[in-house]
Amino acid sequence: MDIQRVLVADAVDAACVDLLTKNNFKVDCKYKQSEEELIKNIQEYDALIVRSDTKVTENIIKAGKHLKIIGRAGAGVDNIDINAATANKILVLNTPGGNAISACELTCSFITSLARNVVPAAASLKAGRWDRKLYAGHELYGKTLAIIGLGRIGKEVAIRMQSWGMKTIGFDPIVSAEEAKTFNVESMNLEQIWPLADYITVHTPLIPQTRNLINDKVFSVCKKGVFVINVARGGIISEKDLLAALKDGRCGGAALDVFQQEPPVDAVTLEIIQHPKVIATPHLGASTSEAQVRVAVEISEQIIALTGKNKQYTETPGIVNRVVLGNK
Numbered sequence: 281m282d283i284q285r286v287l288v289a290d291a292v293d294a295a296c297v298d299l300l301t302k303n304n305f306k307v308d309c310k311y312k313q314s315e316e317e318l319i320k321n322i323q324e325y326d327a328l329i330v331r332s333d334t335k336v337t338e339n340i341i342k343a344g345k346h347l348k349i350i351g352r353a354g355a356g357v358d359n360i361d362i363n364a365a366t367a368n369k370i371l372v373l374n375t376p377g378g379n380a381i382s383a384c385e386l387t388c389s390f391i392t393s394l395a396r397n398v399v400p401a402a403a404s405l406k407a408g409r410w411d412r413k414l415y416a417g418h419e420l421y422g423k424t425l426a427i428i429g430l431g432r433i434g435k436e437v438a439i440r441m442q443s444w445g446m447k448t449i450g451f452d453p454i455v456s457a458e459e460a461k462t463f464n465v466e467s468m469n470l471e472q473i474w475p476l477a478d479y480i481t482v483h484t485p486l487i488p489q490t491r492n493l494i495n496d497k498v499f500s501v502c503k504k505g506v507f508v509i510n511v512a513r514g515g516i517i518s519e520k521d522l523l524a525a526l527k528d529g530r531c532g533g534a535a536l537d538v539f540q541q542e543p544p545v546d547a548v549t550l551e552i553i554q555h556p557k558v559i560a561t562p563h564l565g566a567s568t569s570e571a572q573v574r575v576a577v578e579i580s581e582q583i584i585a586l587t588g589k590n591k592q593y594t595e596t597p598g599i600v601n602r603v604v605l606g607n608k
């Protein structure tokens with residue numbers, strides 16, 4: 281694939297530009313462009329790299345007369361119009377594994393913080409109170425953690441939380457029971473999982489089958505006071521049903537890094553964020569220095585591999601619409 285000029289439209293770590301420049305690509309960084317600006321500027325470029333801020337719309341894609349690759353330095357491609365890219369024979373790439381450990385570690389810190397009320401207790405002490413009784417917690421040792429989605433992140437969460445003495449059960453339609461057993465997760469169907477779980481953490485993509493996967497019916501068959509964690513995508517846990525379950529005690533607490541709308545504006549989401557039993561962070565799963573360097577390097581390596589400019593780089597694990605390669 282012939283790629284000469286690359287536009288980096290979001291603040292991707294400098295390691296991305298360094299690697300591309302060393303491999304003789306011409307790279308420009310222009311951040312925070314409006315759709316109109318991007319439509320005008322994209323015409324000069326063969327490849328576009330974004331993180332989460334830029335929404336790569338059909339209009340931008342159609343304006344990219346020379347555009348051959350859209351790369352996202354991160355997991356998921358929610359901000360890229362895949363159908364429009366595929367229709368215009370533009371390859372879409374992401375860096376699926378680059379931030380798995382970071383997202384996993386945030387998940388684990390959420391679980392441990394929920395168990396010991398770390399966030400509200402720290403806020404209470406800062407506000408000058410000494411509420412020792414109010415913030416008594418529970419041990420994770422011997423509790424059951426249900427992991428929905430046993431891919432890269434789900435598996436890493438299982439391995440780490442087992443060291444706390446948690447029993448790990450889970451469900452994933454493409455991970456066999458034998459494979460799950462290799463990392464000590466007992467595979468079950470969802471109906472078996474719900475009444476057993478003390479904690480439920482979701483690590484699936486947001487697709488029609490996973491939208492509102494954790495809903496009113498699920499809260500009604502779970503143990504009273506079940507804890508839920510979402511560091512995957514907003515919408516996998518129904519926000520309306522979560523709020524109702526927090527209010528009537530079916531849910532004992534939630535930790536959320538992702539929301540149906542980001543930044544959140546909906547009244548239900550805002551009420552969840554303010555709820556005393558909720559820990560909420562502004563989509564920080566991948567926000568570590570290590571993950572940002574890793575995804576920056578991984579997206580550059582894949583672009584270099586696709587051009588064949590440097591034989592050191594041959595892997596392209598993040599191709600989303602492989603069908604386009606057949607058309608090239």
Ligand SMILES: NC(=O)c1ccc[n+]([C@@H]2O[C@H](COP(=O)([O-])OP(=O)(O)OC[C@H]3O[C@@H](n4cnc5c(N)ncnc54)[C@H](O)[C@@H]3O)[C@@H](O)[C@H]2O)c1
Nearest residue numbers: 355356383429431432433452454483484485511512565566
């Ligand atoms: N908060 C963040 O900043 C952040 C960072 C990285 C990843 N993520 C998100 O975390 C999620 C997991 O990422 P990953 O790298 O582990 O992905 P992955 O592709 O490695 O794993 C996802 C797993 O979900 C499974 N799955 C699909 N449908 C399912 C269903 N109906 N029920 C149960 N499992 C199902 C898949 O089979 C797959 O094994 C993704 O949504 C990703 O976008 C969020």
